[in-house]
Amino acid sequence: MTRYEIILFDADGTLLDFVQTEKVALQKTFAEHDFLLTPEIEERYGIINKQLWNDFENGLIAKEEITNQRFTRLFAEIDIDYDGRLFNDEYLNNLACGYFTIPGAKEICAVLSKHCRLYFATNGIASTQFQRIEGSGLASYFQATFVSENAGEPKPSPVFFDYCFSQIPDFDRTKALIIGDSLYSDIKGGQQAGIATCWFNPTNLEAKNNIKPDYIIHDLTELENIILP
């Protein structure tokens, strides 16, 4: 018997390599237009995008504003005369083709899926996340994928977690564990929802805001010791 039978995995930064995915999609979309993409522009895009996601996660803006605004704002700054929304649609298409996984992701999911029920619990745009998870080769190890767009609110909102729990057959809080790279979305969210938490911290960030995960791992292979007998 394993201690945790229901495993909720965050997607981006935990099993899917979003940094690599985003980089490749951005380069591809810029290249399709012959727009110059310097490291500075890439960095500027990252800052704008992050700010918009933060505003959304803090309830300050609607989700559409992220996708409406990120390239519109970037293009205004760097003097590119092109519809930011249209470019965003093209970028999302390229993003959905990004199938990069974090080292060890496939191996650990293959092992855990023999003993536990695995679920994706991710913020993001449903169609993009479904396509990426399908393309990553991980989907077959998972029972279901829960995306914030369908849940009504993003992690760490209890609305998101309640939505996940309601979709999991025979859900038992005491047997559930969430694993994610975000202290705020995944760990604080999981704690508020009353389940065990495991912080995936590959770059040795410092824990902050008094958020104390039940487990901290730096490599996905460490999950075997936590979850399996």
Ligand SMILES: [Mg+2]
């Ligand atoms: Mg993440």
